[in-house]
Structure formats: structure tokens, C-alpha cells
Amino acid sequence: MDSTPHGAAVKAQGLGVKGPRGWAFQDVDITAEPGALIAIEGPSGSGRTCLLLALTGRMKTAAGKARVGGLSLPKKMAAVRAVTALAHVPGVAELDPAFTVAEHLHERALLQRRFGSPVRALLRPRRERRAEARGRIDAALEAAGLDPETLPKGVRTSVRDLERLEALRLSVALALIGSPRLLAVDDTDMKLSDEERAQAWALLRKLAAAGTTVLAVCSQAPEDALVVSTARRPEKPRPEPEQKTESGSPAAKPEAEAAAEDGPEPEAEAAPEAGTEKNIKNEEGAADALAEAGRA
Incomplete structure (x- = not known):
């Protein structure tokens, strides 16, 4: 356990959660001291809530390692749940x-x-x-x-x-x-005005300053927070191997390929964005993993 009397340190390396249809999030690294204000930032569907649930012992990880308050995950999930608390997590912990x-x-x-x-x-x-x-x-x-x-x-x-x-x-x-030693808040700034958003972050900042580690999901993190992003990194396209003639010199490109390099015809349809299919699968994985946590 940590030597601190209250707040829980959070450490994670290569953390990932996988649902039935794919990864909710992958390769998340965190190093936060007790009493830190941690903001989980990323687009909707990128696994922000899944990461929050994983770090509070309420969703089992599939990759990487993590420790919360000196307790290892996923081995000590029950012990982590005992020292953490959720606030406003739709479908898991919400007001009636x-x-x-x-x-x-x-x-x-x-x-x-x-x-x-x-x-x-x-x-x-x-x-x-x-x-x-x-x-x-x-x-x-x-x-x-x-x-x-x-x-x-x-x-x-x-x-x-x-x-x-x-x-x-x-x-x-x-x-x-x-x-709790760690307070986890979902959708911190959703549907709040600028003034209300500032008040919400002031509240969480005050709690962190008093010693409680705060983990908050948001669309836009304040500058003084430790930001953890669940956004996917775009994959680099693999270069196609260069074709060569029997003499070893580069082969001449067909006229159609050469014309394509000059730019598509005005009527040509734009190619799908790289990684789009993978992002869709990841969002499905996040939804599945979150649904499983809600049923648990």
C-alpha cells in the first residue's frame, strides 16, 4: 500500500480493455501521485468510461499492468473497488x-x-x-x-x-x-455552460488539493490537469514495394497509375479515411465492454 494516508497513486503501462467486438482502448500509460487531478480526454466512443471503470476495479483489463493505491490490477479488483468511488457514471452509478x-x-x-x-x-x-x-x-x-x-x-x-x-x-x-482514496467522475463537463464547467473543475481541483486523487472524464481538460488521452493514433500506411524490371531498374508505371498520382479526376470519389474501419470496431468494443460492466 502507499505510505500516504489518503490519496491513491495511479500507475499504468500499456493498459487495454477488450470487448467482444474489439478493443475499447489500448496502450494507455499513466503516472500520477496521490492527490492528482487526472483528466481522461478523448472523443466519444474512444473508451474513456471504460478506462475510468478499469482504474476503479470495475472492468477487467486485457493488456498491460496497473496499480492503484499500491494494489495491482486486475488481480486486486475487489480491493481497488473498496478504496475508490464512482460519481455519475450512466448505466453503472447514476442518480434516480x-x-x-x-x-x-x-x-x-x-x-x-x-x-x-x-x-x-x-x-x-x-x-x-x-x-x-x-x-x-x-x-x-x-x-x-x-x-x-x-x-x-x-x-x-x-x-x-x-x-x-x-x-x-x-x-x-x-x-x-x-x-474514497480515489474519486472517479464521468462526463464532468457534459451539458454545462462555460461558467458551470469552471465551477465543476474548481470543485474537483479543491478535492484533489485536499488529498483525494480525482479521475475525471471530459471532452476538454483544464491546463493544470494530468491529461490521459484515449484517442487512437492514426496508423501509418505501409509503402508499396517498388517493382523492378529484369535489369534491376524501376519498372515504368502504367499510364493509369501515373495519372492517378497527378490527382483524382474531379468526379472521383474520395477514398475512405485511413483507420476508419478500425475506429468503428474500437467504438463497438468500448460499447460492448461498457455494457458488460453495467450488467455486472
Whole structure:
């Protein structure tokens, strides 16, 4: 384990996840110290969420090696899950729009007390346990920057009535109730205005500065974040072997080939972009891998 009391170091080399129809992502390298702000950047369908799930022990890797908080993946997936938490991962960990803020907080506190606390904690008096749960909730709300008093109906406000940034803060607060060493947030800047996006990154930056390692999926990372990209590198086309005559000199090119080098005819259809077929297969692999994680 790391010697640090809280944040988890993240190290990965050649990491990859493969779905039934192909790779979700490949060849990802990361070196991040405890308390780092890590931004997973890349186009939609490039395996960003799959990488987030893999680094939190919720999706099995198929290539490379990784360590989170000193725990190796995929060997110690259960142990990694115990020290990490997810916030707003569609299909895996998301808010119920019919629940109120209070119901979400109460449910998470009960789950934490039942499954995240040592057995001896369950033997303490009920009043003591309730006070501890209330303290965890208050601390998580404060850290996430969510004041229930500012909501339309206070803690009785339904999730469906929350603004996008408020819902993000609630998701983060729920994840923080378990005091994770690594907080993973999906779709950090989706559907946010520029001002809201700045506030969201300010929140995550504050959590990282307090010691929690933060892993955030985004479309555009801030300059001060450690950026990890899942974008595919374009493959270099292989040069065709040069044909030679019996005397060893280069063979003359047919007129049709020579004309093609001068440029296509105006009516000619442009050739498909190199690697397009592979990118499609990779996106299918990412979707399949994510679907498997959602069913797990």
C-alpha cells in the first residue's frame, strides 16, 4: 500500500480493455501521485468510461499492468473497488430522478454503514451510529459544495428538479460519504455552460488539493490537469514495394497509375479515411465492454 494516508497513486503501462467486438482502448500509460487531478480526454466512443471503470476495479483489463493505491490490477479488483468511488457514471452509478436529495443521502449512508464499516462499528449504540452518519453526510455535502438550503424544496427536492451542476455536486457528495482514496467522475463537463464547467473543475481541483486523487472524464481538460488521452493514433500506411524490371531498374508505371498520382479526376470519389474501419470496431468494443460492466 502507499505510505500516504489518503490519496491513491495511479500507475499504468500499456493498459487495454477488450470487448467482444474489439478493443475499447489500448496502450494507455499513466503516472500520477496521490492527490492528482487526472483528466481522461478523448472523443466519444474512444473508451474513456471504460478506462475510468478499469482504474476503479470495475472492468477487467486485457493488456498491460496497473496499480492503484499500491494494489495491482486486475488481480486486486475487489480491493481497488473498496478504496475508490464512482460519481455519475450512466448505466453503472447514476442518480434516480424520482428520488429526493434526502433519500439518496440516507440510502448511501445506510449502505456505507452496512457494507463499508468494520463489524465493531455496527455494535455501537444507535444514537452514536446516527450521529456518525449525519456527520459523514454533512462533511460530504460541504466538500461537494452543495447546500440543500439553496435548493427549491431543500432536501426534499427531487433529482429531476436539480440543475445539471447541482446533480453533479450531489453525485460527488454521495461518492464522498465513503471517504474514497480515489474519486472517479464521468462526463464532468457534459451539458454545462462555460461558467458551470469552471465551477465543476474548481470543485474537483479543491478535492484533489485536499488529498483525494480525482479521475475525471471530459471532452476538454483544464491546463493544470494530468491529461490521459484515449484517442487512437492514426496508423501509418505501409509503402508499396517498388517493382523492378529484369535489369534491376524501376519498372515504368502504367499510364493509369501515373495519372492517378497527378490527382483524382474531379468526379472521383474520395477514398475512405485511413483507420476508419478500425475506429468503428474500437467504438463497438468500448460499447460492448461498457455494457458488460453495467450488467455486472
